[in-house]
Amino acid sequence: xxxxxxxxxxxxxxxxxxxxxxxxxxxxxxxxxxxxxxxxxxxxxxxxxxxxxxxxxxxxxxxxxxxxxxxxx
Numbered sequence: 001x002x003x004x005x006x007x008x009x010x011x012x013x014x015x016x017x018x019x020x021x022x023x024x025x026x027x028x029x030x031x032x033x034x035x036x037x038x039x040x041x042x043x044x045x046x047x048x049x050x051x052x053x054x055x056x057x058x059x060x061x062x063x064x065x066x067x068x069x070x071x072x073x
Contacts, residue, residue, distance in 0.1 A: 005060050006044030012037030036067045 016034030023030050040063060046056035 001057060002044050002047040004044075005047055005057075006041055008064075009037040009040030009042075009044055012040065033067075036063060039063050 012033040014037075016031045016037060019030035019033070020027070040060060043056045043060040043063065046052040047060065049056075
C-alpha cells in the first residue's frame with residue numbers, strides 16, 4: 001500500500017504543477033492537488049515503516065476522503 005499511496009501522491013503533484021503552468025501561474029488554486037499529493041507522498045513514506053503503518057494508512061485514507069469530497073459538486 002505504500003507504493004500505491006506514493007504513486008497517487010506523485011500523480012497529484014504532477015497534475016497540480018501541470019495545471020499551474022497551464023494557467024501561466026495566474027491561479028494559485030491550481031496547486032491544491034500538489035498539497036494533497038505532498039501529504040500523500042509523506043504518508044506513503046511513513047507507511048513503509050512498520051511502527052507507523054496503521055496510523056499513516058488511516059491518515060492517508062482520511063486525506064483521500066477529504067480530497068474526494070472536495071471534488072464532489
